[in-house]
Amino acid sequence: MSARDDILRGVRQALAGVSPAVEVPAAPRVPDRGDLVALFVERVEDYRAVVTRCAPDEVDQVVRDVLGSARAVVPPDLGLDLPGAVVDDVFTATELDAYDAVVTRAAVGIAETGTVVLDHQPDQGRRAITLVPDLHVCVVDGGQVVADVPDAIALLDPARPLTWISGPSATSDIELDRVEGVHGPRTLHVVLVG
Amino acid sequence: MSGTFVGMPAFPTAAREALGDTQLRRNLAHATHVIRDKRAKVVAEVEDWEELRLAGAGVKEAALRDLATHLETLEASLVRAGATVHWARDAEEACAIVAQVTKAHGVDEVVKVKSMATAEIGLNEALEAEGIAAWETDLAELIVQLGDDLPSHILVPAIHRNRAEIREIFLRRMGDVGRPAPVDLTDEPAVLAAAARAHLREKFLRAKVAVSGANFAVAETGTLVVVESEGNGRMCLTLPEVLISVVGIEKVVATWADLDPLLRLLPRSSTGERMNPYTSTWSGVTPGDGPQEVHVVLLDNGRTRALADDVGRQALRCIRCSACLNVCPVYERVGGHAYGSVYPGPIGAILNPLLHGVSDEQTASLPYASSLCGACFEVCPVRIDIPSVLVDQRAAVVDSHRGDRVPKAEAVAMKAAAWAFSDSRRLAWAEKASGLGGRLLRRFGRTTLPGGRAAAGRLPGPAAGWTGARDLPAPPEESFRDWWDRTDGGRDGGAR
Numbered sequence: 001m002s003a004r005d006d007i008l009r010g011v012r013q014a015l016a017g018v019s020p021a022v023e024v025p026a027a028p029r030v031p032d033r034g035d036l037v038a039l040f041v042e043r044v045e046d047y048r049a050v051v052t053r054c055a056p057d058e059v060d061q062v063v064r065d066v067l068g069s070a071r072a073v074v075p076p077d078l079g080l081d082l083p084g085a086v087v088d089d090v091f092t093a094t095e096l097d098a099y100d101a102v103v104t105r106a107a108v109g110i111a112e113t114g115t116v117v118l119d120h121q122p123d124q125g126r127r128a129i130t131l132v133p134d135l136h137v138c139v140v141d142g143g144q145v146v147a148d149v150p151d152a153i154a155l156l157d158p159a160r161p162l163t164w165i166s167g168p169s170a171t172s173d174i175e176l177d178r179v180e181g182v183h184g185p186r187t188l189h190v191v192l193v194g
Numbered sequence: 195m196s197g198t199f200v201g202m203p204a205f206p207t208a209a210r211e212a213l214g215d216t217q218l219r220r221n222l223a224h225a226t227h228v229i230r231d232k233r234a235k236v237v238a239e240v241e242d243w244e245e246l247r248l249a250g251a252g253v254k255e256a257a258l259r260d261l262a263t264h265l266e267t268l269e270a271s272l273v274r275a276g277a278t279v280h281w282a283r284d285a286e287e288a289c290a291i292v293a294q295v296t297k298a299h300g301v302d303e304v305v306k307v308k309s310m311a312t313a314e315i316g317l318n319e320a321l322e323a324e325g326i327a328a329w330e331t332d333l334a335e336l337i338v339q340l341g342d343d344l345p346s347h348i349l350v351p352a353i354h355r356n357r358a359e360i361r362e363i364f365l366r367r368m369g370d371v372g373r374p375a376p377v378d379l380t381d382e383p384a385v386l387a388a389a390a391r392a393h394l395r396e397k398f399l400r401a402k403v404a405v406s407g408a409n410f411a412v413a414e415t416g417t418l419v420v421v422e423s424e425g426n427g428r429m430c431l432t433l434p435e436v437l438i439s440v441v442g443i444e445k446v447v448a449t450w451a452d453l454d455p456l457l458r459l460l461p462r463s464s465t466g467e468r469m470n471p472y473t474s475t476w477s478g479v480t481p482g483d484g485p486q487e488v489h490v491v492l493l494d495n496g497r498t499r500a501l502a503d504d505v506g507r508q509a510l511r512c513i514r515c516s517a518c519l520n521v522c523p524v525y526e527r528v529g530g531h532a533y534g535s536v537y538p539g540p541i542g543a544i545l546n547p548l549l550h551g552v553s554d555e556q557t558a559s560l561p562y563a564s565s566l567c568g569a570c571f572e573v574c575p576v577r578i579d580i581p582s583v584l585v586d587q588r589a590a591v592v593d594s595h596r597g598d599r600v601p602k603a604e605a606v607a608m609k610a611a612a613w614a615f616s617d618s619r620r621l622a623w624a625e626k627a628s629g630l631g632g633r634l635l636r637r638f639g640r641t642t643l644p645g646g647r648a649a650a651g652r653l654p655g656p657a658a659g660w661t662g663a664r665d666l667p668a669p670p671e672e673s674f675r676d677w678w679d680r681t682d683g684g685r686d687g688g689a690r
């Protein structure tokens with residue numbers, strides 16, 4: 001008998017006489033927290049990420065200022081005017097390693113947890129580009145911010161690869177001292193529009 | 195390569211050795227208290243934490259009770275999404291599958307994301323025997339691997355090492371396996387982390403094959419989920435051409451929406467954060483993004499055995515948050531190594547016997563590694579009633595020795611306990627008697643526990659084997675019950 005059939009048979013035998021019907025209580029909702037965008041900003045900053053709020057017509061300039069002279073890679077449909085930024089041309093990991101920064105949009109922001117979620121559409125690019133450079137500038141629209149995790153899950157498409165980002169990469173593995181930045185971007189800069 | 199737990203002495207012996215290691219005890223006490231406080235703070239922030247726990251437990255329990263259906267659905271969804279699904283009855287089969295896929299690509303190394311399942315099956319050692327180097331990329335796992343060491347905590351596996359030791363390990367060993375540590379390496383955590391970043395980046399950039407586990411697997415969509423902090427997970431899941439994920443069959447949940455309570459419960463319970471820095475989800479292959487060849491190995495290795503246990507089945511709900519370790523008074527004192535398994539602490543004390551049975555002495559000693567104080571159940575995000583399962587597993591150990599000519603000390607102790615607990619007057623009497631014994635032992639006992647507290651020496655008779663390895667703390671002269679009676683529950687001040 002194949003391992004597959006063996007395991008499935010074993011599982012069925014183990015559960016013989018056990019009713020599969022379990023009442024699963026609905027997960028509770030967070031109470032109304034008022035201004036979601038303000039909460040989102042506060043919680044993102046709690047992770048020691050940097051947040052800049054600006055008006056829609058200021059985004060290009062704000063991002064240019066954040067980048068300074070950093071060499072930036074950007075996804076194909078970013079939609080910002082950033083002189084000198086290079087559009088991802090399916091670079092290898094080693095090629096990406098030569099860039100200091102990446103600028104992307106996001107799919108959803110979660111206020112309760114201070115999380116940005118990328119679903120890697122063309123305005124966010126392949127997963128690799130937001131991983132190898134050391135600075136990630138992420139432009140989030142105020143309208144993309146939802147209250148909590150269940151709202152995000154309802155909006156996101158599981159068929160797409162997703163990256164949930166809550167602050168910069170971090171470790172507490174050495175004597176529980178928190179260190180920002182191990183393998184992912186050591187700096188996360190969220191630009192909140194609106 | 196890091197060592198294995200095979201051949202570890204039984205819990206009592208290993209615990210006695212660990213109790214003498216003050217560095218380990220100090221580090222562990224510090225770690226468990228820091229994480230415990232952080233957890234309490236972010237849990238208190240959630241108004242309906244109890245309802246959230248009920249929802250999380252419900253989602254996992256429902257998935258387990260109809261596991262065969264969900265596994266078939268998961269397989270179909272994964273195949274539809276372009277993944278190759280393998281099934282492994284045990285550790286050996288799982289390791290063989292990973293080795294075979296790796297070799298098919300003509301490479302002799304893989305990068306790894308920290309995963310309990312691959313540690314459980316001893317994958318690194320199995321791959322090494324096949325001439326394949328498995329590089330651990332989690333900072334703590336790297337420290338453990340370079341130090342030829344064993345992990346001591348699910349969440350912070352290198353917590354038994356201090357910064358000076360880590361610096362020394364990096365300086366001595368990094369050069370043997372890749373980019374050496376800089377000669378001016380200091381013992382600042384940020385400097386040590388930067389050395390690990392540089393050392394591992396070289397490996398990430400060239401790796402063709404990565405191996406991961408998964409925190410959750412969604413049947414309906416074929417989605418795997420990895421929850422992490424450092425970004426090494428993202429590196430492994432994104433950069434290589436081939437990804438092999440070893441997933442215990444109990445990781446399945448039915449629907450995408452089922453992830454909601456779990457993704458809220460896990461980070462708060464685990465690292466004490468509202469959300470961990472990175473969570474990655476993927477469903478098979480995404481053309482043009484990430485690994486273009488995706489394998490999933492569905493692992494049994496004792497899980498169907500645990501599933502058949504009506505009391506113990508709930509242990510399979512475990513989401514490996516490690517909250518139960520951090521509140522356990524026994525774990526805090528003896529540390530992770532004494533359990534002789536990749537699953538230490540309260541969850542290890544039930545999971546190991548459930549997965550593998552209690553026929554060997556090491557596993558059979560684990561259900562006794564607890565004072566049954568109940569703190570583990572209180573913090574468990576999926577409401578696993580660990581104390582009840584412990585008691586049930588103790589009965590299983592006693593049952594397995596029923597035919598022995600000389601009763602096992604544990605069996606004797608448990609029989610006596612059952613006799614005493616069955617009648618409250620007898621219990622009062624037994625407490626008084628042991629208080630008397632305690633007074634005598636304090637006078638004549640020759641050993642002292644590391645904290646300077648008097649320890650009971652070896653007890654005579656059938657209990658000798660038990661105390662011989664355990665350094666039983668001397669019972670207090672006055673039992674809690676006597677103290678309560680005498681002081682009216684402490685209202686009298688209780689001075690004596």
Ligand code: SF4
Pocket residue numbers: 463511512513514515516517518519541570573574575576577578
């Ligand atoms: S048993 Fe519960 S508390 Fe312990 S690791 Fe598992 S989920 Fe966490």
